[in-house]
Amino acid sequence: MKLKRGENMIRRQEINGKSPLNYSWYDIKNIDEKDILQLKRRFHFTPTIISYVADKNERPHYDHDSLTNTELIVYDIPVWPEANTEHFTTRPLIFLLQGTTVYTFHTDKTEYIFKEFKEEKAQDAKDATEFIMLFLLHATKYFQRALNQINNRVNRLDARLNSKIKNKDLLDLAQMERSLVFVSSSARTNLMMLENLKNTPFSWHITKNAQEKLDDVLIEAEQAARTVEISNEVTEKISRTSNNILNNNLNDTMKFLTVWSLILTIPTILTGFFGMNVKLPILNNDFDWIIIIGANVVLMGALYIYLRHNDFL
Structure with missing residues (x-):
């Protein structure tokens, strides 16, 4: 099934040209009012669920709706700088699980992660819970990629600041500090959500394979949060030292x-x-x-x- 209007769509996903055997996957991109009406009428989404999945700034968390037996997982991923944004930001990926049906919600800014996951990782999922855990594991690794890019840029700026301090370099360093604020906040809240996931109704029907993937995600998320914290401390010290020298x-x-x-x-x-x-x-x-x-x-x-x-x- 594919309901499409320009860049907005509700699409039933296929993997390697076939629908998954043990679960269904619907992807909703750039959700709008018409999508919301479809979700209410065809999939019986409640207003509470709609309010969560339509919020483009939703913070990472887990929620369970006992009325519809629906489980919501919100997870942040990094978004690379663009022409109008010179620093890294983060945006939420939203997973909604109803029985054996998984709904994912994203925007153009997070489209990149869906393409790579669908091409390389999605075929390894045997059920809905393993699918979500595989997706989270895939998403978490992008934090390390973002950090590598930020650290490389900070190292280049540090080398320039050692020779002669310029306002442009300080402005670039400030952008990297802003990047780390976004990435650090999201990495910590992601980790908190994952740590609490084992104590939620989601754990009641998670499969053994999915549980193993959840453990892997926790390791990756903890490493990402720790690495971001170290990078943040180093960048702050470089910034303070540069400002002291400039003053x-x-x-x-x-x-x-x-x-x-x-x-x-x-x-x-x-x-x-x-x-x-x-x-x-x-x-x-x-x-x-x-x-x-x-x-x-x-x-x-x-x-x-x-x-x-x-x-x-």
Whole structure:
């Protein structure tokens, strides 16, 4: 079955050209109001379920609807930077299990993970629960890919920052920090959801193979959360060090400008005083300007020596 309207669709998935034997898989991409009506009428989705699957910002969690015997699993995956977004973000994958039927919900931004899973992993699933666990295991590995890319970029920025700090490099580093905030938050909430999954009604009918896959997912998710935390700490330290160096350079510049402003104040005072159009005592000959210049040089030199001696320079 395939109900299609432009980029929005409800599609019954086939694997290697055939429908799965022990379960059914429906994929819903870019859910809209017409999709929601179809889901209500044809599949009897309740308003509560609809509110979950239609939320594009739903946080990772598990939910069980005893009325319809429906189980919901929301799991975040990383989304790579695009033209209008210079940092990594995360978006939810939503799995809905009704008996032996699995519904998946995603958007264009998470389409990449579906294509690779369908081509490489989906055929290994023998039942609905194993299908979900295989999908989660496949999705979790993308965190490590995202982290590798973030760490490589941070290392390149660190090398540039060691030579000369530029605002552009600091802005790039800030984007990587934002990336790690998104990835770190999602990795932790994914792990919390998975750890609690064994204590939910989902565990009542999970098969042995699916249980083994769940253990693998937990290992991958825990490793991802730990690695993200380490990367976040390293990036924060690099950022703090770079900001400290930049602030120190700025302080040195301001100190230099302040000192020379003080030194150059002396000629301004003397020339302003002796430049008044009134008769002044002491200096009354044609070489007065030489004396004034000499006084400027002596006073400026004395101030320079004083400031240098007192570590202002």
